[in-house]
Amino acid sequence: MKNFSRQREAVLTALCSTKSHPTAAWIYEQARKTLPNISLGTVYRNLSVLEREGIIRKISVGDASEHFDGDISSHSHFYCKQCEEITDIPFDSTDACRKVEQEIGGCVEVATYTFTGVCKKCLLGDKS
């Protein structure tokens, strides 16, 4: 375990405290509760470092901003385009990664499965 700065620790702690796949802005707000002077740039830089180190993951669902995930185990995501929530799906992609590596003769580091649609809650609650 590396010796993280207080700021990096706060960013990681905030991210790992939730399953909501938050944005940098959300993590910034959380981290400010323990480090009121932390800056947004620091949050972005540490998220970038943590992702490069393979400690966290970045998720792009197609909306305005990037989301992050403290859970790096192989799983997938469902994005509800109505309520904009991202939920985990227990769908492993490890086998597919090996297959794709053979297919392309390259090296696959990360697989991102994103299912987009409308969640149960929104389907029921919304008469549109």
Added chain:
Amino acid sequence: MKNFSRQREAVLTALCSTKSHPTAAWIYEQARKTLPNISLGTVYRNLSVLEREGIIRKISVGDASEHFDGDISSHSHFYCKQCEEITDIPFDSTDACRKVEQEIGGCVEVATYTFTGVCKKCLLGDKS
């Protein structure tokens, strides 16, 4: 087949003329060859309309800008983070979509599988 405006037609033609999963900027440059006065905003608006209609698809690989795909058949993508090229993988997700729908009790409209890593060309050409 709808009756598209010349601009919308040019955007769709440009996108369908390549397998490179281009950005809005690239499509804009292509469309300008036939419609020199087309504006970037028009390209964005038409891409957005075409996507909403299900005629094209938007792809987020995690880099700075969105990419688009004129091929809406079910397939996956490999993104080389070194040369930043996006290539097609013949990996169907239809069955997985049905599974996920049962899993969450919602409705899945699109599945995006993105494999990220380093492609064969970059692995061989680069001694890093």
Added chain:
DNA sequence: TTCAAAAGTAGTAATGGTTACTAATTTCAT
């Protein structure tokens, strides 16, 4: 045909997420 409503457009301004920069602070190996 005619003409008003609807749809689409070019050009430009504004937005907002993210990155870059700078001077100051902290960390850490010697």
Added chain:
DNA sequence: ATGAAATTAGTAACCATTACTACTTTTGAA
């Protein structure tokens, strides 16, 4: 301790995308 390397707060800049506006084109019913 001490100097180099890493990190930070704060702010400015970047740039992909969206919003806005006045104008043009299309459409469809009378």
